[in-house]
Every structure is written in structure tokens, then in C-alpha cells.
Amino acid sequence: EDVLSFLSRKAVILKYGFPVDVVELDTQRAYQGSAASEVLLQRDLSIAIAEFAPTSKLVANKQLWVSHGLKRVAEREWPQRFYKRCVRHNVFLQWQEGEPEPSMPCGCNLHPRKYIVPRFGFITNRDKPREPRSRPPKIFATRPYFAGLTSVEPDTVSMPESAPAVTMKRASPGLMVVLCEGRRGRGFYICSSCGSGFGSPQNPHKGPHGSECRGTLMPGVSLGHEFITDVLQLQFLHQKPVTGIEPVWFGFSLAYALVEGAADVLEVPSTDLSATIAYDERYDIPPIILYDNVPGGAGLVARLEREETFRHCLESALERVKGDCGCDDDASCYGCLRSYRNQFAHQYLQRGPIKHYLEELIGIWE
Structure with missing residues (x-):
């Protein structure tokens, strides 16, 4: 591992100043001629694992490029982890080979899976690119998970002090994992020898x-x-309204409203922040994890620790979901909760329950 990658992974230096997580879809320029020489396809790894995933198609320079698999580098291996994740409770656990398999705190019995970190990028095959007849659909999505803090447990503050409705664990470094699990969560078949990737078994290939x-295909790989970044853990104590939305998706809906509200208050693009949820059986609403969407952290979520700033965040989030966007209460749109990054949750996000909840919550401060 190079020095910059090591220092930024350990949050010693800020990655936005050293973009070491950018990977390329190698178009094999030496074999494709001028069509490839004028194309440079690069993405942040959190985006590339979906946009450059094996079998993905994208258009560049009026040509259709197809990802063939993960790029291999001589005498180096991809980092690999085992993991279990519960979609119902959004519990996520990961461990390395040789470590004992942990049990799920939600009690669900799940089989371990494996994910690969494609740090060397992706590669096309040597077939000549074709002219696209239409824009290829985006068939893969990503989902973020909170894998735990990497430092000591932070202090907890309650807001408002007079009648606590929210507890907040101060911003501290935490490990985030973004996964692409293939179509319908089935993963990919990745060749351990050449890096080729498929949606179904193909051997030889x-x-x-x-x-x-004739290399061995690893089945069901994500x-x-x-990356390590600053995370702010929020636990909402005010009771969730009685609605048909499941607690997990209520938590995600509230989380994405807070992202938009925080971005507005902090005067930063909403893409600089992101959110996911965790699990705590003691509460109706899952813990919400707000984090800087910048590996190494940028000190953004830490600014929400001030009670006045956080209240403004809630008020701005309420404005976002009031209904000016025009969607129904039991739905969502790109004008309120949806974004490119939360495609996995689009069909479950609901604006109305969050509007009513934030109105009640803000009333506690008044």
C-alpha cells in the first residue's frame, strides 16, 4: 500500500486533498486505437463499484463501453472481507479471514458473504466499442453501512436540555463501508485468476x-x-408516529431529510454529506448516522453539535419535506428525499411521515 493511501485511510491526512480513491475503467487503449485514446473514465471508488461493475455499460466519446471485470495487478491481491448484513434491521458486521464469525445483535440467522475492494480499478475487454443506440440503464446501486467507531466512545449530549428529544454522540472517526451487491443482491461471479466478472457462472470464459x-469463479461476491470519516450518531427519543412505514425506512427517510437540511444550514453541497442508519432494539426509531462524505472527514457533521445549529438543521429539513415538491405524502421525489446516491431506498422513502414527525419535534423546542 502506498504512503498516501495508508495515511488517508488512517485519517492522518484528508483524502479530498489527495484523491487516492479514484479508480479507472481501463479501456485498453493500446488495442482500441483512437476510440480509446480520447477517453479517460475515472470515478471515486464509492461510485465506481456500481458504474464500473462487471457487465455495466456506459457511453463516452459517442461509444458504448462495457466493463469486463476487475483489473488485476501482478503480485498484488484485492482486499477481501467477510460480512453479514440484515436488510430488515440494517445491521452490518464485517471481519477478516481467520477471525471468528460474529453473531448478529438483531438475532437474525444469516449466512456470511464476501466483498472485494477493487482498488486497482476495472477493465473492458478488447472488443471494439459500438455506437450506442440509446442510453444504457443504470442496473446497479450502492448502499452505505456503518461498521463501527475506530476510536473511544464519544461523549453524549441531549437536546433540548429542558426536555430531551434527541441524544447525540459527538463526531468521531468511524468506518463506513459502501457495497454494491449486484443485480437483486445476488452478487457477482469474479474470476480469482483474471478478474473477469459475470452475473452468472461462465466457465471456461x-x-x-x-x-x-479456466480460473476459479468466486460466487456471490459483492x-x-x-473509508474512515467523521460520524455523528443521533438517537431520536420522540416516539415515531403511527404509520404504515417500517422503522428502517422511516429512519432512512428521516436521515435523508436531515442530510438536505444540514447541507442547507452548513452551506455545502448535499453530496458532501451522507447518512445511513444503525440498530438499537431499545428505540422505535433506528439510530441515524450522519457522516462527512469525504474520507478522512472534513469537520462538517461536527458543526451540528451546537444545539442552535442542529435546530436550524431540523427546520431546514422540515422545509424540504413540506410538500412544495408536489409528491404524495406516502411517496418521495428528487425534490425532497431522493438522490442519485440513495437509489436502493427510493421506493420506500416517504415524505409525509417525516413532515409530521419534524413538526412535532420542533414544537418541543418552542
Whole structure:
């Protein structure tokens, strides 16, 4: 591992000043001629694991490029982790080979899975790119998970002091994992020898350089990106309204409203912040994890620790979900809760319950 990657992964330096997590879809320029020489396809790894995932198609320079698999580098291996995740409770656990398999705190019995961190990027095959007939659909999405703090447990503050409705664990470094689990969560078949990737078993198969490969296919593998950043843990104590929305999706809906509200108050793009939820069986509303969407952290979520700033965040979030966007209460749109990054949750996000909840919550401060 190079020095910059190590220092930024450990949050010693800020990654937004050293973009070490940018990877490329290698178009094999030496074999594609001028069509590839004018194209440079690069993405942050958190985006690339979906946009450059094996079998993904994208248009660049009026040509259709197809990802063939993960790029291999001689004498180096992809980082691999085992993990379990419960979609119902949004519990996520990960561990390395040789470590004992942890039990799920939610009690669900789940089989371990594996994810690979494709830190060397992705690669096309040597077939000539074709002219696209239409814009290819985006078939893969990503989902963020909170894997735990990397430092001592932070102090907790309650807001408002007179009648606590929210407890907040102060911003501290935490490990975030972003996963792409393939179509319908089935993962990918990744060749351990050549890096070729498929949605179903194909053996023998052609490697990215055109030769036949009989390497072992790893089944059901996900693609992942890990980074340490500043996280702010929120636990809402005010009771969730009685609605048909499940607690997990109520938590996500509230989380994404807070992201938009915080971005407005902090005067930063909403893409600089993100959110997910955790699990705590003691509460109706899952813990919400707000985090700087910048590996290494940028000190953004820490600014929400001031009670006045956090209240303004709630008020701005309420403005976002009041209904000016025009969608129904039991739905959502890009004008309120939806964004490119939370596509996995689009069909479950609901604006109305969050509007009513925030109105009640803000009333406690008054």
C-alpha cells in the first residue's frame, strides 16, 4: 500500500486533498486505437463499484463501453472481507479471514458473504466499442453501512436540555463501508485468476485480454469501498408516529431529510454529506448516522453539535419535506428525499411521515 493511501485511510491526512480513491475503467487503449485514446473514465471508488461493475455499460466519446471485470495487478491481491448484513434491521458486521464469525445483535440467522475492494480499478475487454443506440440503464446501486467507531466512545449530549428529544454522540472517526451487491443482491461471479466478472457462472470464459481462462469463479461476491470519516450518531427519543412505514425506512427517510437540511444550514453541497442508519432494539426509531462524505472527514457533521445549529438543521429539513415538491405524502421525489446516491431506498422513502414527525419535534423546542 502506498504512503498516501495508508495515511488517508488512517485519517492522518484528508483524502479530498489527495484523491487516492479514484479508480479507472481501463479501456485498453493500446488495442482500441483512437476510440480509446480520447477517453479517460475515472470515478471515486464509492461510485465506481456500481458504474464500473462487471457487465455495466456506459457511453463516452459517442461509444458504448462495457466493463469486463476487475483489473488485476501482478503480485498484488484485492482486499477481501467477510460480512453479514440484515436488510430488515440494517445491521452490518464485517471481519477478516481467520477471525471468528460474529453473531448478529438483531438475532437474525444469516449466512456470511464476501466483498472485494477493487482498488486497482476495472477493465473492458478488447472488443471494439459500438455506437450506442440509446442510453444504457443504470442496473446497479450502492448502499452505505456503518461498521463501527475506530476510536473511544464519544461523549453524549441531549437536546433540548429542558426536555430531551434527541441524544447525540459527538463526531468521531468511524468506518463506513459502501457495497454494491449486484443485480437483486445476488452478487457477482469474479474470476480469482483474471478478474473477469459475470452475473452468472461462465466457465471456461474469456479473460479481459481475449485468452481463454479456466480460473476459479468466486460466487456471490459483492464489491465494496471502505473509508474512515467523521460520524455523528443521533438517537431520536420522540416516539415515531403511527404509520404504515417500517422503522428502517422511516429512519432512512428521516436521515435523508436531515442530510438536505444540514447541507442547507452548513452551506455545502448535499453530496458532501451522507447518512445511513444503525440498530438499537431499545428505540422505535433506528439510530441515524450522519457522516462527512469525504474520507478522512472534513469537520462538517461536527458543526451540528451546537444545539442552535442542529435546530436550524431540523427546520431546514422540515422545509424540504413540506410538500412544495408536489409528491404524495406516502411517496418521495428528487425534490425532497431522493438522490442519485440513495437509489436502493427510493421506493420506500416517504415524505409525509417525516413532515409530521419534524413538526412535532420542533414544537418541543418552542
